Amino acid sequence: xxxRLVLDVLKPHNPSIVELSEALSHxxxxxxxxxxxxxxxxxxxxxxxxxxxxxxNFESIEKKLRELxxxxxxxxxxxxxxxxxxxxxxxxxxxxRI
Amino acid sequence: xxxxxxxxxxxxxxxxxxxxxxxxxxxxxxxxxxPEIIVTAGLGACLAMGxxxxxxxxxxxxxxxxxxxKSLEATMLTDLSGxxxxxxxxxxxxxxAFVDGTSPILTALISLIPFFLTLNGxxxxxxxxxASFILTLATLFCLGLYLGRIAKExxxxxGAMTLAVGVITxxxxxxxxxx
Numbered sequence: 001x002x003x004r005l006v007l008d009v010l011k012p013h014n015p016s017i018v019e020l021s022e023a024l025s026h027x028x029x030x031x032x033x034x035x036x037x038x039x040x041x042x043x044x045x046x047x048x049x050x051x052x053x054x055x056x057n058f059e060s061i062e063k064k065l066r067e068l069x070x071x072x073x074x075x076x077x078x079x080x081x082x083x084x085x086x087x088x089x090x091x092x093x094x095x096x097r098i
Numbered sequence: 099x100x101x102x103x104x105x106x107x108x109x110x111x112x113x114x115x116x117x118x119x120x121x122x123x124x125x126x127x128x129x130x131x132x133p134e135i136i137v138t139a140g141l142g143a144c145l146a147m148g149x150x151x152x153x154x155x156x157x158x159x160x161x162x163x164x165x166x167x168k169s170l171e172a173t174m175l176t177d178l179s180g181x182x183x184x185x186x187x188x189x190x191x192x193x194x195a196f197v198d199g200t201s202p203i204l205t206a207l208i209s210l211i212p213f214f215l216t217l218n219g220x221x222x223x224x225x226x227x228x229a230s231f232i233l234t235l236a237t238l239f240c241l242g243l244y245l246g247r248i249a250k251e252x253x254x255x256x257g258a259m260t261l262a263v264g265v266i267t268x269x270x271x272x273x274x275x276x277x
Binding site: 010012014015041043044066067068069071 | 169182
């Protein structure tokens with residue numbers, strides 16, 4: 001039972017992120033969608049999509065994105081289960097950076 | 099109306115009116131008195147312009163859209179067939195073809211109305227020439243007004259320009275007829 005999903009997606013300029021987020025938000029099991037553009041090229045743009053819901057179906061999201069002409073580059077975060085567990089910082093993370 | 103459809107509508111609508119203007123003034127120069135000939139020639143021209151617009155615009159738009167889609171696919175390294183982008187490309191081609199095919203038929207039929215009325219005895223042929231001439235120039239003027247509205251500039255100036263093109267054509271046809 002996926003509760004939160006963070007995706008790195010490549011999409012054409014059209015449909016816009018407004019249309020994309022609306023289309024995703026209408027899928028079953030999805031309660032909220034956030035789409036942020038972080039890179040724009042001449043024909044395409046990279047977006048980060050954060051999806052939250054009670055029961056997210058990854059296949060239906062993948063299918064909808066394909067219909068809209070977008071492709072998933074990577075799945076950057078998944079939170080599943082009865083409770084959303086946030087990322088935890090540990091001392092090892094800090095030492096790894098050094 | 100989308101920019102593509104607007105362009106096609108005005109461009110081919112203008113073609114339709116100008117073609118009919120040529121047929122009407124040319125027929126008047128040779129003192130043609132049979133409305134059947136003008137109506138038949140006019141409808142033939144309508145059909146030819148309609149078919150030309152329909153297939154010409156469809157093939158041109160489809161080629162351009164396919165090129166754009168392939169370029170997008172190459173950029174995204176993915177197959178976009180079955181996506182709404184691919185469906186939209188096909189729809190725009192058909193929509194542009196419809197507008198391009200119907201606009202010259204519409205404007206040409208406006209010019210032919212007085213000759214249709216002559217066929218059922220409402221008008222005498224010489225009145226039909228004058229009425230058709232006025233209707234055609236009015237259509238050209240209206241297309242100019244519409245262009246002015248699109249450009250958000252002086253509509254009357256645009257109307258006067260398209261009207262001037264019509265008047266110049268009439269003068270040339272009359273001069274050719276006088277030779």
